[in-house]
Amino acid sequence: MVRFSGATEGGSESRGGTGNVTPVGDWTPPACWYEPRTAQEFSKYMEDMYTETINTPGQHSYAKTAVGQMRDMYKDGKYKNYNLDQADEGTWWVAVRDESRWMEPEAQVCNELPFWLKNGDAPKVPNAVTPQILAELAYNRIKLPTTEVTLAPAEVTKVNLPTWAWLDKTKFTDVSVTAALDVGGVHIQATTTARPVSLKLEPGTADAETYPASGECTINGGTVGEPYAPGKANRTPPCGIKYLRSSGNGTYRLRATVTWQITWTGTGNPNPTRLPDGTFGNDQAVTVQEIQSVNR
Incomplete structure (x- = not known):
């Protein structure tokens, strides 16, 4: 019987849980x-x-x-x-x-x-089991961390104020699952690894701009986006959003989706071989307020 080990039950640390990877395109595991x-x-x-x-x-x-x-x-x-x-x-x-x-x-x-x-x-x-089929079965059992981005400002942002967005690199690292079969004369195994490569931001409203304009933030030195720090207020965030209209009494649903590059190695295949990329994302609420001015 095929046995699985690794990040099948949330092996990658995350805030708010984990979820299954969704293949890009029409491909699905067996x-x-x-x-x-x-x-x-x-x-x-x-x-x-x-x-x-x-x-x-x-x-x-x-x-x-x-x-x-x-x-x-x-x-x-x-x-x-x-x-x-x-x-x-x-x-x-x-x-x-x-x-x-x-x-x-x-x-x-x-x-x-x-x-x-x-x-x-x-x-x-x-469909007789092979190392590649084991790798594809492992793909379907990878648990990825919830994609909750850190924002600055954190709680409430303002209209026309660039909001910085990034992912904590300590929480978004490679995730692997190994599938193995050791029965009778059959001794094979495969390890499938997901590596985060980009973050896509969808503001939840047409009244917004993203940085970069495509909304695709790439990995830079192991970090998705760049953490905000004092002194960066006048800079354009490498990854972020600018809302152009208040959310009123409600919130916008910001969707953050990470694309993961997925490869496998295993019996007879020592060099990483690509499988279809996968994605996993979720929504988070963003409150946007008008900037209040004081009349004297």
Whole structure:
């Protein structure tokens, strides 16, 4: 069974939580794949599935019949007792679906019944697990830090006042997940790494300007944007926003999205290889007030 380790549960420190990376473009990680199981693991898998199906109240009779026939084939039919007497000679290969994408059409293409392969033989099915497929599965399990930018002014900004924006470089560093498979004669692994490369700011209103004009702030020396400091008030921020109209009694929803460059290394692939870039972002409230003048 594929095992994952690394930043799958918020391994990158963040304020306010973590979330999954969203691939740029039409690419998505595999929704299903085939992976090996030992004879002992497959035996338990089949017996557990049979017992659960038979004993589930209200289970349809056709489901019980189908599972019973499948169990008979591997236990007393085409195969004998799950090939337990050949456990050192090969492995069972079974279809696995991503639990979060169970009903998607892409998850239904792995429809081959479990099959036996002797050690050293290559499976002749699409989506049989490889180091690259492991890397793509790891991609789908990366947890990225919430994209909450630091603003100056922090609480309330003013109309026509440039607002500086940046990300704390100590909280936005490389994030990696490793996927490994060590079953029978199959020993492969892959590590997928996400590296932040740019920040896109969307002010939440057309009455605003961004710095730079594209709204894309690039990484500079490991920092996204530049922290504000006394003495910089007359400078144009390298990354920021200028609101042209008050938010009134409400707020604007500033959206900050980080683009992450994603690569993988692994068995047979020591040099980082690109996978599609990914993004992750969120909204934060910004209050904009008119600058008050005093008449004498």
